[in-house]
Amino acid sequence: MKKDNKIFVTRPVLPPRDEFHQMCDEIFDSEWLTNMGEKHNLLETRLKEYLSVDNMSLFNNGTNALLAALKALELPAGSEVITTPFTFAATTHVIEWNGLKPIFADICPKKMVLDIESVKKAITPNTSAILAVHVYGFPCYVNELEAIAKQYGLKIVYDGAHSFNTRIDGKPISEWGDVTMLSFHSTKLFNTIEGGALIYNCESLRTKINDLRNFGFQNEVTVNDVGINGKLNEIQSAVGLLNLEILDDEIKCRMNLEQFYRENLAAIPQVSVPNFDSGESNSYQYFPILVDSDRDGLYEHLKENDIYARRYFYPLCSEFAPYRNLESAQPENLPVATNISRKVLCLPFYGRLFNDERKHDIINLIKEFYA
Ligand code: T4K
Numbered sequence: 285m286k287k288d289n290k291i292f293v294t295r296p297v298l299p300p301r302d303e304f305h306q307m308c309d310e311i312f313d314s315e316w317l318t319n320m321g322e323k324h325n326l327l328e329t330r331l332k333e334y335l336s337v338d339n340m341s342l343f344n345n346g347t348n349a350l351l352a353a354l355k356a357l358e359l360p361a362g363s364e365v366i367t368t369p370f371t372f373a374a375t376t377h378v379i380e381w382n383g384l385k386p387i388f389a390d391i392c393p394k395k396m397v398l399d400i401e402s403v404k405k406a407i408t409p410n411t412s413a414i415l416a417v418h419v420y421g422f423p424c425y426v427n428e429l430e431a432i433a434k435q436y437g438l439k440i441v442y443d444g445a446h447s448f449n450t451r452i453d454g455k456p457i458s459e460w461g462d463v464t465m466l467s468f469h470s471t472k473l474f475n476t477i478e479g480g481a482l483i484y485n486c487e488s489l490r491t492k493i494n495d496l497r498n499f500g501f502q503n504e505v506t507v508n509d510v511g512i513n514g515k516l517n518e519i520q521s522a523v524g525l526l527n528l529e530i531l532d533d534e535i536k537c538r539m540n541l542e543q544f545y546r547e548n549l550a551a552i553p554q555v556s557v558p559n560f561d562s563g564e565s566n567s568y569q570y571f572p573i574l575v576d577s578d579r580d581g582l583y584e585h586l587k588e589n590d591i592y593a594r595r596y597f598y599p600l601c602s603e604f605a606p607y608r609n610l611e612s613a614q615p616e617n618l619p620v621a622t623n624i625s626r627k628v629l630c631l632p633f634y635g636r637l638f639n640d641e642r643k644h645d646i647i648n649l650i651k652e653f654y655a
Contacts, residue, residue, distance in 0.1 A: 291642055293570075293594040295634045296470040297534050299526030307522035316518060319498075323521035330528055331481065335449055336456050339484045341493045342521070346445050346467030346480035347374040348514040352496040353463040353482050354382045354415070355510070356489055357439045363412035368398050369602035369613070370621045371417045375443050376601040379415060387411070388602045388612040391621045395422040395558065396572075396628075399620065403432060406612065413439040418447035418457060419597075420630075421567025422560065426452070426460035441465070444483075446569040448474045453563045458483035463493075468524065473538075473569050474531055476524035479516050537635030538568040544638065545571055545631060548647040554654050570596065571633040577654070579627050585653045591646055593632060598625040 343349035445467035468479030500511030602613035
């Protein structure tokens with residue numbers, strides 16, 4: 285396919301072609317394509333080392349992983365799960381697919397993650413869990429959420445689709461919560477084309493999660509759980525193994541690009557860049573900015589010039605048809621999320637862009653729009 289001049293919000297990290305072809309040859313020769321093969325198991329081991337975690341189960345995408353996470357916790361049917369509206373549709377959908385009820389709480393303006401006071405207000409006798417999102421890799425207020433969960437006997441699941449290797453004071457973000465999901469979709473910092481993982485602190489969840497990932501089979505003749513097909517195949521695992529080798533180079537390029545953006549955007553008063561708290565590491569997944577004046581105008585102006593920034597996450601999940609009639613979905617319950625979703629814009633952010641002269645076009649177009 286012919287390459288064009290468009291600059292997208294992201295571009296996938298791709299492994300060296302010859303190394304990928306070699307891995308494909310190995311897979312063809314082995315005649316083992318999926319169902320927890322050699323490459324799958326090696327990838328799981330390598331990822332656990334890279335992320336400094338003990339318990340991980342790979343999945344064929346982040347959404348299936350999150351579906352299985354909620355199922356594994358055996359929450360009472362129809363119970364309420366407090367969640368953020370400022371996320372990708374998958375986060376809310378997995379609550380519904382598990383026969384649970386999403387209850388939206390507002391976010392805080394600084395890091396755009398769940399606001400603690402709003403979570404507290406949303407708790408009822410029917411609340412069973414909190415499904416929080418480390419949005420753009422900004423860590424949630426994990427200690428405060430943990431205290432709430434302890435007080436009310438709730439489970440915590442983190443949607444960490446954006447928080448590959450996010451750490452707080454050097455500790456992996458997955459140390460907090462019962463289960464953390466990672467997404468390895470092509471648009472993510474670390475990708476396996478499609479893919480994902482669950483990380484959990486309690487080893488006893490391993491069998492349950494792995495069974496749920498494989499239709500609920502415990503052995504050849506026993507199905508004890510309503511499982512799904514959540515298995516990551518060998519070709520995807522090969523992409524993961526090779527991408528892991530080049531991940532640190534990708535992160536370095538993204539760090540440089542982030543610095544470039546921050547330095548050049550500082551002179552544009554209509555635009556601000558959210559910051560991480562001290563001790564928190566950036567996941568270098570997205571580069572969100574908050575635009576005070578005419579965000580949609582700026583988005584269109586960039587698009588007319590072949591720069592495809594994205595308004596992640598606008599509209600809010602609470603505005604989508606399946607959810608908009610919920611009491612907690614009403615805009616007066618979600619003033620901060622509503623405001624931020626009208627201001628946020630994710631600028632193109634991927635390693636190769638740092639060495640592309642067109643990164644200057646992005647800055648110049650923003651300046652031109654506000655001139
Ligand atoms: N929770 C959260 C918080 C999430 O953000 C996501 C996914 C999930 C859960 C679910 O995880 P997964 O089940 O997906 O593992 C994209 C991604 O598909 C999605 O994974 C991601 N979040 C979401 C934020 O972004 P779209 O609909 O915006 O993708 P699309 O096709 O418009 O792609 C965005 C841009 O990326 C394109 O304009 C060009 C570029 N691109 C994309 C693909 C697929 C490429 O250059 N090459 C490619 O192969 O959802």
